[in-house]
Amino acid sequence: ETVLTQSPATLSLSPGERATLSCRASQSVSNYLAWYQQKPGQAPRLLIHDVSNRATGIPARFSGSGSGTDFTLTIYSLEPEDFAVYYCQQFSIFGQGTRLDIK
Amino acid sequence: EVQLVESGGGFVQPGGSLRLSCAASGFTFNNYWMVWFRQGPGKGLEWVSHINPDGSSAYYADSVKGRFTISRDNAKNTLYLQMNSLRAEDTAVYYCARDMSWLQSEYWGQGTLVTVSS
Numbered sequence: 001e002t003v004l005t006q007s008p009a010t011l012s013l014s015p016g017e018r019a020t021l022s023c024r025a026s027q028s029v030s031n032y033l034a035w036y037q038q039k040p041g042q043a044p045r046l047l048i049h050d051v052s053n054r055a056t057g058i059p060a061r062f063s064g065s066g067s068g069t070d071f072t073l074t075i076y077s078l079e080p081e082d083f084a085v086y087y088c089q090q091f092s093i094f095g096q097g098t099r100l101d102i103k
Numbered sequence: 104e105v106q107l108v109e110s111g112g113g114f115v116q117p118g119g120s121l122r123l124s125c126a127a128s129g130f131t132f133n134n135y136w137m138v139w140f141r142q143g144p145g146k147g148l149e150w151v152s153h154i155n156p157d158g159s160s161a162y163y164a165d166s167v168k169g170r171f172t173i174s175r176d177n178a179k180n181t182l183y184l185q186m187n188s189l190r191a192e193d194t195a196v197y198y199c200a201r202d203m204s205w206l207q208s209e210y211w212g213q214g215t216l217v218t219v220s221s
Contacts, residue, residue, distance in 0.1 A: 032206075036148070043198055043211035043212065043213055044148060050204070056209065089207065091205055094148045094150070
């Protein structure tokens with residue numbers, strides 16, 4: 001079974017900086033790779049689907065890339081509302097999450 | 104506007120049962136696969152089950168297979184999750200979601216909390 005490993009577990013950055021979040025699969029996976037943002041007490045929000053396609057209403061500062069076993073979510077110029085937990089997903093498997101904290 | 108509203112969560116003793124409902128609106132319900140996810144306290148996201156548009160095919164995580172049953176009533180635009188033989192490890196917020204493709208889910212409900220404890 002495929003395992004998705006996200007790194008780092010926690011990322012501390014300041015508003016305006018760039019965030020780079022990694023999702024590594026234990027074996028090559030298809031391009032049905034999604035990224036979600038989750039804030040405390042809220043449901044997850046789909047940011048990116050199919051590796052690099054932004055979901056409806058997602059700002060252009062969110063960008064997804066990658067293939068095979070290595071995938072990346074990049075948030076260009078962090079806004080205060082971007083500090084949250086981020087999950088990658090491939091089919092029924094989720095990564096363990098990356099917490100993005102304000103430095 | 105797409106809306107998914109879960110209900111039916113609550114407190115139950117180990118071995119007990121609950122049925123969750125998810126009322127859908129704002130889209131043609133019988134055109135979409137639907138999904139149940141869950142999130143234990145302080146934990147990550149976990150896929151639980153999903154079902155095809157006409158309800159003829161359903162899939163389950165190994166952790167719930169044989170205990171949970173997903174179903175849908177397309178006339179009522181409602182998704183269900185019947186949970187039997189509940190265990191403490193089933194304690195979680197349960198979310199229903201609309202599948203976009205291959206379990207990538209753009210619309211989620213607000214979640215309903217299930218607590219299994221003696």
